[in-house]
Amino acid sequence: MQAHRQAVPKAFDQNITLEAHQKAADYSSAKTRLGLTEGLVQTILLLVLTIGGGLQLIDSAWRMALPEQEVLRGAFVILSVLFISSLVELPFDYYKSFVVDARFGFNKMTPKLFFIDILKGNLLFLVIGVPLLFAALWLMKSAGTNWWFYLWALLIGFSIFMQAIAPTFIAPLFNKFTPLSDESLKSRIESLLKKCGFKSQGLFVMDGSTRSSHGNAYFTGFGSSKRVVFFDTLLERLDADEIEAVLAHELGHFKHKHVIKRIAIMFFMSFVGLALLGWLQQQAWFYNGLGVTEPSNYMALLLFMLVSPVFMFFLRPLMASYSRKNEFEADAYAAQNADAHHLIEALVKLYRDNASTLTPDPLHSAFYDSHPPASIRIAKLSVMMK
Secondary structure, rough: OOOOOOOOOHHOEEEEHHHHHHHHHHHHHHHHHOOOOHHHHHHHHHHHHHHOOOHHHHHHHHHHHHOOOOHHHHHHHHHHHHHHHHHHHHHHHHHHHHHHHHHHHOOOOOOOHHHHHHHHHHHHHHHHHHHHHHHHHHHHOOOHHHHHHHHHHHHHHHHHHHHHHHHHHHHHHOEEEEOOOHHHHHHHHHHHHHHOOOOOOOOOEEEEEHEOOOOOEEEOHHHHHHHEEEEHOOOOOOOOHHHHHHHHHHHHHHHHHHHHHHHHHHHHHHHHHHHHHHHOOHHHHHHOOOOOOOOEEEEEEEHHHHHHHHHHHHHHHHHHHHOOOOOHHHHHHHHHHHHEEEEHHHHHHHHHOOOOOOOOOOOHEEEOOOOOOHHOOOOOOOOHHH
């Protein structure tokens, strides 16, 4: 990104200034440096907890406090580790918002709101997440060798339930949602939704500007609870034609059933993962090799939660490639049902206003990025206009 900092790519030089391009390069570089530092610290924490014996120390302390109550003890061990991990992540989240984003003019959040959000998130976890944790530990203890299958079924039901209630009960705890008031824009959007066969509960504007100046639009919900949400910052930056084109792109994800397919993939991967955990739970080397000398159901679950992302890392390029394929399909759908030129204009504005780099490293992008590089995406849309 820094190597291409001195010149705007030719495809964008009429719409993005050198100053905006350099801002994007510097902002993306700053986020990347912070991510590398955070990744290093998280790696050290993982090593300390596992082969460094940290998990065994925590487990031993709780065994002394709760020697006979395995499920309760297991919950406290897991919650202790999650608490330690959240404390390690907190300074990075704060630095990202109040140093990196603030330096480049994106942060609109106050420290008070930052900590209120954390408090709300933790309370929500206590109400919803902790009972699920107890249910998982109880199944591991009481449901026999097929506990992993019952837990998988429970997680599927829980996931569907959360998607159904999230738009109306959970999201409003963190943001304010108001019905879209622009009648002209509302009429255009409703016509597009009808044309594409999408039924929603309503069109809403979210007060994203209270936390960040970044803009976005998305669909949320499941079944009859589906709704269309626009960030207020997006509505301020784009005109009606561009908003319609962006929405047509999102409708492309709906029409191609990308969300359903991703949910199905997630369900399949969780099935394989839990089946694997059911086997690893019986293997002494799984515990001993990761610094745990006293095997238990809850320690098997905790080790799997901590270590599986390390091995999932090698699936990142496949998952990123699949996601980019979905984005191209959604762009093609938008070009058929709106105006590709307006989508290009909207994307260029969003790249500029969100300080998204136009020159990512190709290898890094192929491995990590869920969206295609700007130059490739714009080039494909330009071909669709001809």
